[in-house]
Amino acid sequence: MSPNPFDGKAEWFDRHYEDVRGRVRFRVLREQLKEALPPPPAAILDAGGGPGRFSAALSTDGYAVTLLDPSEEMLARAERALSGHRDARVVKGKAKEAPSIFGPEAFDAVLLHAVVCYAEDLDAVLGGVAQALKRGGVLSLVFKNRHALPFRHVIRGSLAEAARSLEDPREAGNLGIANRARTREELEPALSRAGFEVRGVRGVRLFAEFLAAEPEEEEEVERLVDLELRAGAIEPYRSVARLCHLVCERDRKIV
Numbered sequence: 001m002s003p004n005p006f007d008g009k010a011e012w013f014d015r016h017y018e019d020v021r022g023r024v025r026f027r028v029l030r031e032q033l034k035e036a037l038p039p040p041p042a043a044i045l046d047a048g049g050g051p052g053r054f055s056a057a058l059s060t061d062g063y064a065v066t067l068l069d070p071s072e073e074m075l076a077r078a079e080r081a082l083s084g085h086r087d088a089r090v091v092k093g094k095a096k097e098a099p100s101i102f103g104p105e106a107f108d109a110v111l112l113h114a115v116v117c118y119a120e121d122l123d124a125v126l127g128g129v130a131q132a133l134k135r136g137g138v139l140s141l142v143f144k145n146r147h148a149l150p151f152r153h154v155i156r157g158s159l160a161e162a163a164r165s166l167e168d169p170r171e172a173g174n175l176g177i178a179n180r181a182r183t184r185e186e187l188e189p190a191l192s193r194a195g196f197e198v199r200g201v202r203g204v205r206l207f208a209e210f211l212a213a214e215p216e217e218e219e220e221v222e223r224l225v226d227l228e229l230r231a232g233a234i235e236p237y238r239s240v241a242r243l244c245h246l247v248c249e250r251d252r253k254i255v
């Protein structure tokens with residue numbers, strides 16, 4: 001079996017939750033999830049849940065949480081993050097394997113955050129999480145927004161990369177792992193094939209990319225989170241945020 005590209009990167013990824021971009025991403029998504037998720041104690045699958053930051057927070061809120069991830073190193077971190085939590089478990093596997101591991105219609109909601117950009121088999125991943133969801137269940141899908149790619153290259157001083165990213169959505173990113181950004185319009189047909197209807201669209205993290213300096217005061221971070229939340233709900237900001245957050249519902253129709 002080929003080595004998991006996330007082994008060796010887990011600590012780096014987990015640490016990003018401490019810097020301002022990670023803190024803003026977490027806070028903004030937490031607020032958006034409060035609107036999107038059914039109330040606790042609903043059963044949530046955190047597919048590709050990595051180090052367990054969202055799982056731990058949702059477990060604290062009273063949800064029954066299952067974190068699924070293929071990386072041993074991420075799973076070890078998730079075990080630590082969830083130790084002492086009631087009704088929380090960590091399972092090894094890929095998102096597309098969810099129905100075979102847990103059975104069909106096992107969850108009320110699925111988080112799929114920052115995972116599809118690494119998955120080659122998009123239809124298998126979305127089809128897998130759809131089958132693991134109850135009808136009418138919620139998918140929270142967060143992915144790297146293709147429209148935002150050139151901005152970061154420009155900020156980092158590479159106009160050549162910015163120009164390349166207009167044509168080519170593949171990158172190595174901060175983690176050095178090959179990934180692919182998509183537009184919302186590119187993802188929608190695959191969501192539809194898997195039986196999802198898009199109910200909500202939000203942008204996540206725009207201004208945090210452009211800060212001249214990291215804010216020092218907590219109050220300033222709060223102001224930034226508030227700004228990001230408001231801008232992420234309206235155009236044109238929503239469409240050029242670094243991440244796109246789609247809230248989808250698994251079709252209630254019997255197919």
Ligand SMILES: C[S@@+](CC[C@H](N)C(=O)[O-])C[C@H]1O[C@@H](n2cnc3c(N)ncnc32)[C@H](O)[C@@H]1O
Pocket residue numbers: 006013047048049050051052053054068069070071074093094095096112113114115118119125
């Ligand atoms: C960038 S991390 C995101 C972790 C977490 N969702 C978060 O937002 O903090 C991506 C995670 O997806 C996992 N992953 C990659 N391919 C996957 C797949 N096909 N199915 C499930 N998880 C996958 C990786 O092991 C890694 O933990």
